[in-house]
Amino acid sequence: MKNENRFMIISQNDKPKGFFYVFFHHKLGVCGLCGILLFILMAIFAPMLGDMPQGYGDFSSVQLAPSAEHFFGTDAMGLDVFLQVVWGARTSIRMGLMVVLYSILIGVPVGLIAGFFGKKTGEFLMGVTDLFLTLPMLPLMIMMAAILGPSIENVALVVGVLSWPRIARVTRAATLEAMGMQYIEAAKCLGIPTGVILGKHVFPYASSFILVETTMLMATAILAESGISFLGLGDPTVWSWGKILQGAQQNGIFFQAWWCSLFPSIFILLFVVSFNFFSLGIREGLNPRSREI
Amino acid sequence: MIPTVTITGFLMGTMIGGSLLTETIFAYPGIGRLIYEAVGKLDYPVLQGAFLTLAATVIVIGIIVDLLYAKLDPRIKLT
Numbered sequence: 001m002k003n004e005n006r007f008m009i010i011s012q013n014d015k016p017k018g019f020f021y022v023f024f025h026h027k028l029g030v031c032g033l034c035g036i037l038l039f040i041l042m043a044i045f046a047p048m049l050g051d052m053p054q055g056y057g058d059f060s061s062v063q064l065a066p067s068a069e070h071f072f073g074t075d076a077m078g079l080d081v082f083l084q085v086v087w088g089a090r091t092s093i094r095m096g097l098m099v100v101l102y103s104i105l106i107g108v109p110v111g112l113i114a115g116f117f118g119k120k121t122g123e124f125l126m127g128v129t130d131l132f133l134t135l136p137m138l139p140l141m142i143m144m145a146a147i148l149g150p151s152i153e154n155v156a157l158v159v160g161v162l163s164w165p166r167i168a169r170v171t172r173a174a175t176l177e178a179m180g181m182q183y184i185e186a187a188k189c190l191g192i193p194t195g196v197i198l199g200k201h202v203f204p205y206a207s208s209f210i211l212v213e214t215t216m217l218m219a220t221a222i223l224a225e226s227g228i229s230f231l232g233l234g235d236p237t238v239w240s241w242g243k244i245l246q247g248a249q250q251n252g253i254f255f256q257a258w259w260c261s262l263f264p265s266i267f268i269l270l271f272v273v274s275f276n277f278f279s280l281g282i283r284e285g286l287n288p289r290s291r292e293i
Numbered sequence: 294m295i296p297t298v299t300i301t302g303f304l305m306g307t308m309i310g311g312s313l314l315t316e317t318i319f320a321y322p323g324i325g326r327l328i329y330e331a332v333g334k335l336d337y338p339v340l341q342g343a344f345l346t347l348a349a350t351v352i353v354i355g356i357i358v359d360l361l362y363a364k365l366d367p368r369i370k371l372t
Contacts, residue, residue: 133303
């Protein structure tokens, strides 16, 4: 079929398919998008679902199993687990966005410069990137989080500073690809300043690859944040899914009161899976092969 | 085979990170739990030692991966 197409007369209607057309026909990608939208709505409308659980709850309702009143049951303090999970979504999304921002701020310039200036500068920068990539990440994050002090901004900073290498690698690969193209050569011959070439001509080419990597990074960031707050180094003033798990483990009710540990875990899983599916969909939509007529 | 070996080398860092959480949950006396407890007490010498060990492990694994390339693909020669 593909080979026959090659000999067909191309009519006006045979334009390549658009990004959105391919994306919305990719079932997993759409599932991921729906999941992400649900999480965002949940985070925005958290105050409407109920107040943030604080302090000590009702002592007559400690460790209640899930019921119509408490959808996900209550924890050892008598606080509603459903509300904790809902308010935890806020933390997770805020945290993920901050991590992405930090790693783009570091990773994209490093990748662009490493790709553009090849030779020594590039090799040095990629050496640093590889160093960060091979380091055992979680122990380092835990140590930095412990030293900087527990707050959501610090945790985001730590995770962001340690997860930019993936963005840098992708950006560099795209930059090297773009460097071989003639319009970059033309721009160089015209004497356009390097910064303008990088920003106006190379970056737009790389941006689609960066977007895919960014959505994957959101998922990793949430996992890292859950790990850090599970170990008790997260922000004690806000709810996050890792913190609910930590509370369940500290009170020794990890297995007896299964609702305290099961529901936050399921939400972490769903969040990570939706972002991964979403990035699969974007990748499919940006792939020129899947956009062929 | 070569990409598989490369990724396996990279995964070692993640594996050690993951073992930290497992060791904490199941109270298994490993280097991960040592780091966790040292962080709790801000015991820097122990942290330094643990990180030196981890870094050395990762580097040794990197070298092993490089040596494996030559074994797996005869076209690659060690110089």
